[in-house]
Amino acid sequence: ASQFASLPPVASDEVFDLIGAYLADAYPERVNLGAGVYRTADGKPWPLASVEQAEKLQQAANDPGRHEYLPIAGDQEFLKLARDLVFASGASGWADQKTDELRIASVQTVSGTGANHVGALFLAHHSKAKHVWISDPTWINHHTIWELAGVERRLYPYYKASDCSFDFDGMIKALDEEAERNDIVLLHACAHNPTGIDPSKEQWKAIAEVCQRKGLFPFFDSAYQGFASGDPAEDAWCIQYFFEQKPSIEMCVAQSFSKNFGLYGQRAGAFHLVTSTPSAEIRDGVVAGLSHIIRGEFSMAPRFGSSIVKTILQSEALTTQWMDDLQVMSGRIKTMRESLYNELIKLNTPGTWTHIVNQIGMFSYTGLTVPQIKYLREKYHIYMLVSGRISISGLTPKNVEYVAIAINDAVQ
Ligand code: PLP
Secondary structure: OOOOOOOOOOOOOHHHHHHHHHHOOOOOOOEEOOOOOOOOOOOOOOOOHHHHHHHHHHHHHOOOOOOOOOOOOOOHHHHHHHHHHHHOOOOOOOOOHHHHHHOEEEEEEEHHHHHHHHHHHHHHHHOOOOEEEEEEOOOHHHHHHHHHHOOEEEEEEOEEOOOOEEOHHHHHHHHHHOOOOOOEEEEEOOOOOOOOOOOOHHHHHHHHHHHHHHOOEEEEEEOOOOOOOOOHHHHOHHHHHHHHOOOOOOEEEEEEOOOOOOOHHHOEEEEEEEOOOOOHHHHHHHHHHHHHHHHHHOOOOOOHHHHHHHHHHHOHHHHHHHHHHHHHHHHHHHHHHHHHHHHHHHOOOOOOOHHHHHOOOOEEEOOOOHHHHHHHHHHHOEEOOOOOEEEHHHOOOOOHHHHHHHHHHHOO
16 A cells, blocks of 8 residues: 555645635626635736836846846845835834844745745744744634744734724733743734734834743734735834834744735745844854755745846836835725625624724635625625635625625625
């Protein structure tokens, strides 16, 4: 018999399963509220205008080196622009650029997933953390990534189901009373997936204070910078606040360009590790350690997506266009939140629905129950995760009334 005949079972990926079931459904009114990808008001994918312009520029340049290998650590010019977008996009820019730059070790990764993964492996090998603290709930892949890295996972409370709100006190209490020195705290920089609920600035300050006081290591997952509010600086506010704290906090950022540049399949991303001491020697040592992992796993990140991001961020005109593109995407999401809310209210749908408009980013935690979700799928062909998470970008002016009628029916 094969030595692989009795492998431990692996649960299939719910999001990708859901997309498969949706595509196999021939019902004309079917609605896909599963996948975390942006869709236009016609339900179509949208190559950003800034991305299309960058592609044209690249085609015109016809660089014979465009298919060459990148260096192991990645494209240095891209990495500087990526780093500056995270740490210095605020109105005040860098506090002290020369010193600040010496604190940040950056490498290019296979998008946000790769950044999370390379970061997790690096910390598993080189940090003193005993545990990683993960929000309950979180993006499901965080569990897979940290399981594979071999770091013990602990959950901190995040969501209060009773009123669909942020369990700030529960989170602080867990970190304050149970986390141990050097433990890693995984934080969503903005547009928390799956709940759509972010801490306020005052709450972020309190989280920074606990991390500082307890010697915890914040690990920011930044997958929606600019996509959430429309403003890249606003969406990186918490990272910049943590970065500026004195004494300095050691931390890291996994940065994705999938959603904010619409480059999902191109796998553009970066990982930045921030040390407390500004030192070229320490920084270069961290880059070397990260490069070692990268070399052994995939040699270097792909270059097409990162070259598009670089072309846009290098150009003032294209950056302005990108900011407009962010407004288009975040604006449509906000409008669809309001439409769904208004339709539910118009129907006198039982329950409170203000959380739909108060949440931010691609996702909304609806508060619907498993039987209600099943009912929506069987009777109305509306596809969503069993947690009740919906992807707002699956809503359009044409289907929002249908979805509201269905939800109103399901909760009766
Ligand atoms: N982190 C979070 C919280 C996400 O929601 C996602 C995408 O859904 C990612 C990271 C990474 O996505 P990608 O690997 O496409 O950059």
